[in-house]
Amino acid sequence: MSHIEIKAKNKGQQYSILVGNDILNILPPRLKKLCPKATKVGIVVDKKIPKKYKTKIKTLLKNYKIFIFEYTSSEKLKSFNNINKLVEKCLKNNFNRSDIIIALGGGVIGDFSAFASSIIKRGINFINVPTTLLSQVDSSIGGKTGVNSEYGKNLIGSFYEPKLVISDVSLIKSLPQREIICGYAEILKHALIFKSNFFKWLEINSKEILQNKNLNLIKLAVYKSCKIKLYYVNKDFKESGERMILNFGHTFAHAIETKNNYSKNINHGEAVLMGMMLATKLSYLKKITSKKTLLKVLEIYKKNNLQFNINKFFKKSEYSKIVDLMSNDKKNNDKNISLILLKRIGKTTLPGEIKLPSKNLKKIFPKIMKF
Numbered sequence: 001m002s003h004i005e006i007k008a009k010n011k012g013q014q015y016s017i018l019v020g021n022d023i024l025n026i027l028p029p030r031l032k033k034l035c036p037k038a039t040k041v042g043i044v045v046d047k048k049i050p051k052k053y054k055t056k057i058k059t060l061l062k063n064y065k066i067f068i069f070e071y072t073s074s075e076k077l078k079s080f081n082n083i084n085k086l087v088e089k090c091l092k093n094n095f096n097r098s099d100i101i102i103a104l105g106g107g108v109i110g111d112f113s114a115f116a117s118s119i120i121k122r123g124i125n126f127i128n129v130p131t132t133l134l135s136q137v138d139s140s141i142g143g144k145t146g147v148n149s150e151y152g153k154n155l156i157g158s159f160y161e162p163k164l165v166i167s168d169v170s171l172i173k174s175l176p177q178r179e180i181i182c183g184y185a186e187i188l189k190h191a192l193i194f195k196s197n198f199f200k201w202l203e204i205n206s207k208e209i210l211q212n213k214n215l216n217l218i219k220l221a222v223y224k225s226c227k228i229k230l231y232y233v234n235k236d237f238k239e240s241g242e243r244m245i246l247n248f249g250h251t252f253a254h255a256i257e258t259k260n261n262y263s264k265n266i267n268h269g270e271a272v273l274m275g276m277m278l279a280t281k282l283s284y285l286k287k288i289t290s291k292k293t294l295l296k297v298l299e300i301y302k303k304n305n306l307q308f309n310i311n312k313f314f315k316k317s318e319y320s321k322i323v324d325l326m327s328n329d330k331k332n333n334d335k336n337i338s339l340i341l342l343k344r345i346g347k348t349t350l351p352g353e354i355k356l357p358s359k360n361l362k363k364i365f366p367k368i369m370k371f
Helices: 024-034 051-060 080-092 107-122 133-137 169-174 177-193 197-210 215-235 242-247 250-259 268-285 291-303 316-326 358-368
Strands: 003-010 013-020 040-046 065-071 100-105 125-130 147-149 152-156 164-168 337-339 342-344 354-356
Touching: 003 215, 013 215, 024 051, 024 125, 024 164, 040 051, 040 107, 051 065, 051 100, 065 080, 080 107, 080 147, 100 107, 107 125, 107 133, 107 147, 125 133, 133 169, 133 177, 133 215, 152 250, 164 169, 169 177, 169 215, 177 197, 177 215, 177 242, 177 268, 197 215, 197 291, 215 242, 242 250, 250 268, 250 316, 250 337, 268 291, 268 342, 268 358, 291 342, 316 358, 354 358
Parallel strands: 013 164, 040 065, 040 100, 100 125, 125 164
Antiparallel strands: 003 013, 147 152, 337 354
16 A cells, blocks of 8 residues: 655645555545544545445545535536535535545546635635546646636636645546546646656656556656646746646647537547647747657657547637637736747746737637648
8 A cells, every 4th residue: 555645835834645556545544633623524526436436435434424425527517506505515514614525536526626615614624535547647736726617617716725635546447548548638748848757758658558557657657747736836826927837738728628618529638638739839830849849749649549639629610719718718917818838848938928819829720730
């Protein structure tokens, strides 16, 4: 039951991220230490989580009064209306600040639970047990919570850190291949934005991760990704500067998801894969990166059969609407679209360095689509 422990620190606050294989048994002693006055635990859980894991969590927490809140996980869950229902259920059962909300699910469940935790009595203990590769390498780290608006993704939210994150890679064994690819998208993003050693490691090990679900390599990939994300989060917790580098590809991706009405035709990781490739091609067209870098990125996509062409999902006439949605991105601070582009493997442009008027991006968009 060995695990790697990463200490996340921000302005006097500290929590641990535990990464390992079959490490759920560590939950009870950690809760007792972190939340000694807790008597109630609300488990916000994805209905698709295998029953054996739900049963195991309940057994491990038998000394607490347990409340189960089950949801069908999709971006449509992330609404003010659904948040209000969860908060009211917790208040009805007299949850106090000393009690605990545990998220058992992917990024949607984590975002949803964390936001609710941040507003119940102005803040209740929150523990995240991410069960997808995507949430283990991305949304469970950094304290960002949120729900969606009709105007875009995650436009309503707060910054609220967990007391603990337990990333048990054994939980992802039951995931379909599409979900593994979804998580791999964020791993690839971390490899592209931070130095080049991780990218070289990923070139060698992607097949074992994607096709064979090698848990030892996945454990290392999660660990490396957590360390990279925390590097940016610790420097800029409220995302006012350098942390925005983590949004490489995401300005495109969030617009793609919104235009797709958050349907299951395109999941978040697939949108990120498309977004990163669009950002890389735009980097090449704007002479920010070389053709060699573009081809290097294309190579890892094609070698691992990663989806990058949005023509399968959108007509050419819909490109303009995607750009309009990019204009609403929360990272924009004026009428222009702020983008993180790629200079070379391991190096991006700085936040605020690249800003494009929407009309310019609409004009160049058809060229971005040609590979």
